[in-house]
Amino acid sequence: MTSFVASSAALLHPCNELSYSSSRNDFYQSPVTIKPKGFSIRCMSTSTEKSKTKYSLLDNASNFLTNVLSGGKIGSMPTAEGAITDLIDRPFFFSLYDWFLEHGAVYKLAFGPKAFVVVSDPVVARHILRENAFSYDKGVLADILEPIMGKGLIPADLDTWKQRRRVIAPAFHALYLEAMVKVFNDCSERMITKVDELLDGEESGGRNIIDMDLEAEFSSLALDIIGIGVFNYDFGSVTKESPVIKAVYGTLFEAEHRSTFYIPYWKLPLARWLVPRQRKFRNDLRVINDCLDELIKNAKDTRQEADVEKLQQRDYSNLKDASLLRFLVDMRGADVDDRQLRDDLMTMLIAGHETTAAVLTWAVFLLAQHPNKMKKAQSEIDLVLGLGKLTLEALKKLEYIRLIVVESLRLYPQPPLLIRRTLKSDKLPGGYKGSKDGYSIPAGTDIFVSVYNLHRSPYFWDNPNEFEPERFLRKKESEGIEGWAGFDPSRSPGALYPNEIISDFAFLPFGGGPRKCVGDQFALMESTIALAMLLQKFDVELKGSADSVEIVTGATIHTKNGLWCKVKRRSTT
Numbered sequence: 263m264t265s266f267v268a269s270s271a272a273l274l275h276p277c278n279e280l281s282y283s284s285s286r287n288d289f290y291q292s293p294v295t296i297k298p299k300g301f302s303i304r305c306m307s308t309s310t311e312k313s314k315t316k317y318s319l320l321d322n323a324s325n326f327l328t329n330v331l332s333g334g335k336i337g338s339m340p341t342a343e344g345a346i347t348d349l350i351d352r353p354f355f356f357s358l359y360d361w362f363l364e365h366g367a368v369y370k371l372a373f374g375p376k377a378f379v380v381v382s383d384p385v386v387a388r389h390i391l392r393e394n395a396f397s398y399d400k401g402v403l404a405d406i407l408e409p410i411m412g413k414g415l416i417p418a419d420l421d422t423w424k425q426r427r428r429v430i431a432p433a434f435h436a437l438y439l440e441a442m443v444k445v446f447n448d449c450s451e452r453m454i455t456k457v458d459e460l461l462d463g464e465e466s467g468g469r470n471i472i473d474m475d476l477e478a479e480f481s482s483l484a485l486d487i488i489g490i491g492v493f494n495y496d497f498g499s500v501t502k503e504s505p506v507i508k509a510v511y512g513t514l515f516e517a518e519h520r521s522t523f524y525i526p527y528w529k530l531p532l533a534r535w536l537v538p539r540q541r542k543f544r545n546d547l548r549v550i551n552d553c554l555d556e557l558i559k560n561a562k563d564t565r566q567e568a569d570v571e572k573l574q575q576r577d578y579s580n581l582k583d584a585s586l587l588r589f590l591v592d593m594r595g596a597d598v599d600d601r602q603l604r605d606d607l608m609t610m611l612i613a614g615h616e617t618t619a620a621v622l623t624w625a626v627f628l629l630a631q632h633p634n635k636m637k638k639a640q641s642e643i644d645l646v647l648g649l650g651k652l653t654l655e656a657l658k659k660l661e662y663i664r665l666i667v668v669e670s671l672r673l674y675p676q677p678p679l680l681i682r683r684t685l686k687s688d689k690l691p692g693g694y695k696g697s698k699d700g701y702s703i704p705a706g707t708d709i710f711v712s713v714y715n716l717h718r719s720p721y722f723w724d725n726p727n728e729f730e731p732e733r734f735l736r737k738k739e740s741e742g743i744e745g746w747a748g749f750d751p752s753r754s755p756g757a758l759y760p761n762e763i764i765s766d767f768a769f770l771p772f773g774g775g776p777r778k779c780v781g782d783q784f785a786l787m788e789s790t791i792a793l794a795m796l797l798q799k800f801d802v803e804l805k806g807s808a809d810s811v812e813i814v815t816g817a818t819i820h821t822k823n824g825l826w827c828k829v830k831r832r833s834t835t
């Protein structure tokens with residue numbers, strides 16, 4: 263039970279990328295697909311009245327276990343009692359939101375024999391993620407991800423993390439990001455061409471509109487981009503299937519299975535040989551590892567060693583291979599074994615793929631419900647680009663599109679939860695309306711920082727559930743909230759996108775503190791360019807009603823059956 267509950271929460275984390283959802287792929291499977299009952303994605307209620315399900319026998323048994331085993335209260339912290347039905351009725355993070363409104367900024371969630379602390383407050387999040395970051399590790403998340411990512415940044419132990427972060431972060435330097443603008447362009451262009459060709463086909467039959475699952479398209483696009491950007495490998499998945507990536511998804515699926523299975527039978531000596539799915543898992547891993555090993559070998563064979571500053575000043579316009587792998591291999595003094603490099607690449611492939619695809623999916627979903635905002639976005643694109651190409655300079659002028667991207671991340675954060683475990687005892691601040699004395703927590707406490715709750719908190723956002731990209735332009739005073747500095751765009755001068763500094767940790771799409779996402783600017787620029795290029799040429803509507811788009815959570819928030827849209831050429835272009 264413990265592992266089930268803990269792992270289910272872990273699965274909601276996009277950077278573990280444990281679930282892949284794309285109706286294009288026949289290997290789509292999500293063992294913890296949780297269908298919201300009667301839930302409207304557009305109108306997430308902020309009401310404290312929860313349509314609480316009657317506890318079943320299973321729930322009662324689970325709560326009994328909690329009382330017996332969970333070690334009682336953590337100080338005076340409010341306690342929410344989770345029902346097992348909360349896990350199967352709808353995405354877990356919706357329940358966390360209801361309990362947040364009921365129990366406040368910091369509460370203990372007692373679930374079966376296990377307790378978690380759920381944090382929905384910027385001051386407390388800042389304490390955990392930045393001020394006291396090294397008193398926490400990734401807890402259950404690291405256990406789940408280690409078989410796939412090894413010692414990559416996300417699950418790495420602290421020593422490995424420190425060493426690798428120092429090397430990987432500089433690889434995302436300004437000229438690299440500028441070079442990636444071309445990659446984002448070229449890959450998006452392939453997606454646009456594909457849509458164009460499909461429309462051509464329809465037009466010959468007298469129709470000027472096609473139905474497309476844009477979530478699947480964005481998934482392919484993001485995969486192609488991450489392959490080229492991270493290790494200069496073109497999956498070409500916008501136009502074809504790739505055996506390597508099938509193996510990646512197979513591996514992720516297995517990790518998801520493991521995290522939801524009570525008995526770790528795969529640890530039994532013979533299981534890896536006898537159980538078909540375990541054999542497949544090993545086979546999938548072999549396919550991926552072979553591919554990455556080959557790329558690493560090629561990069562090492564052509565190594566041109568240089569100091570980091572020199573590498574950062576290379577003439578990227580003339581580089582055939584601008585990838586992170588090239589940078590990491592060429593960097594003087596950063597020699598590591600191939601295994602570590604492979605873990606690094608795998609981590610970035612997984613961390614940067616579905617997250618970005620999800621941002622694009624929800625951006626289109628939201629825009630389709632706000633035709634006036636869609637038009638405003640297209641007007642901006644026409645004004646800045648006309649029919650021209652998207653350059654870095656143009657991206658800087660596309661303010662509204664950039665705000666659409668971050669507003670989509672606010673409403674649909676990928677991951678909806680960040681997961682931590684205390685390495686030593688700590689004292690959390692009480693948070694908004696919480697205990698003035700704060701809450702003491704013992705070592706080993708599992709914590710969910712609910713980014714979803716933070717981003718939709720009625721205490722820190724006006725109209726928290728509304729899609730209002732313009733909100734990020736306005737300053738918001740702290741309004742007497744102790745310890746929170748309010749929202750002030752001028753706090754991060756020169757930033758292209760709002761961030762956790764501007765919002766003093768009320769907006770955390772990429773986490774914060776030392777473990778903050780290394781690929782944030784990469785992902786934001788990629789999303790802006792792909793969205794702008796799509797809207798430059800096409801009008802997009804949802805195929806059915808917004809309510810019919812069912813939301814499910816694996817590692818990211820995604821749709822159950824794809825984001826089916828009607829796509830046609832814009833009449834003005």
Ligand code: HEM
Pocket residue numbers: 277415416427492609610611613614615617618621675676677680681770771772773774776777778779780781782784785786
């Ligand atoms: C919109 C897309 C993305 C979102 C929303 C996102 C979100 C996040 C978040 C929230 C974290 C922090 C997790 C935590 O504190 O537990 C994280 C970490 C990380 N992300 Fe991303 N990410 C995105 C894209 C990318 C890309 C494109 C890459 C690489 C190319 C990447 C690489 C990583 C890595 C390596 C970490 C671990 C950092 C560390 O622990 O030092 N992410 N991401």
